[in-house]
Amino acid sequence: MFKDTKFKVIGKSPIRHDGNDKVTGRALYGADMNLPGMLYGKVLRSPHAHARIRSINIDKVAKHPNCKSIVTSKDLAKSPETTKEPMYGQVRISNVLASDKVLYKGHPILAVAAKSVDDAEELLDLVDIEYEILNSVTNAEDAIKDGADVLHENWKKSDDILDINNKGTNIGTIEVYKLGNADDELKKSDLIIEREFRTKTVHQGYIEPTNGTAWWRPNDRLTIWCSSQGHFGIRDSVAQVLGISASNITVIPMEIGGGFGGKLSAYLEPLAAILSKKSGNPVKMT
Helix, strand or coil: CCCCCCCCCCCCCCCCCCHHHHHHCCCCEHHHCCCCCCEEEEEEECCCCCEEEEEEECHHHHHCCCCCEEECHHHCCCCCCECCCCCCCCCCHHHHCCCCEECCCCCEEEEEEECCHHHHHHHHCCCEEEEEECCCCCCHHHHCCCCCCCCCCCECCCCCEECCCCCCCCCCCCCCCCCCCHHHHHHHCCCCCCCCCCCCCCCCCCCCCCCEEEEECCCCCEEEEECCCCHHHHHHHHHHHHCCCHHHEEEEECECCCCCCCCCCCCCHHHHHHHHHHHCCCEEEC
16 A cells, blocks of 8 residues: 555656666667677568579679678478468468568578678678569459469468368468348348448557567577567577577567567577578668
């Protein structure tokens, strides 16, 4: 019990406990991380909205003196894909790095680490990728038409598990919400108005870009510093992508410059972790 029984919060201005650090510059965000021997990672992304990856040649990159490590989809754990949206603490591994196919412009394909951001970006120019460009499907109406180009060629129509023997479908799932008898209620209506409403995909619009710094130490312990809204979820999804135990991973949340639900799942963290393991140095990605 409070000693002051007249304690009130309505109408008061509570003190922000993180206020002083933020206005004085003491607060540390993910991009502020600076560790001894730290490297910088950059991601190579697809220039095509829909294409099959025929081959990836990284010989020039691997032999370049500025390349400290490189990660491709071959370095990620293998797990069955599902049409269901990943739950908290899970991630669709094909979203981390594409393997056989790219599904949207900007789809990550590989990442490299170097001593500077400029060096890492220049290394990406040395990667030689052969694509088979496919027709893209950019809206739901076209995607469900007969004969539409299928993005996920192994998705079943009747199940949520991918099946390599099925021709696939663009319909990931069908959900029906039912309450009462709509037909009966419509018959009782004096006026029925039918309209079709459309909206576009939106982004959360947080000011601080996603970021992640990883240090995979010789004792096989992994520490990650990142801007996150769900630190245990990041830990679990990184463990899934890397195929290691979550007990070997420590996630340290930094100050966050906005998220609004957009920083709940792993993004750059698994890539930074593998680049760190291969190079032996901490790696920061922004």
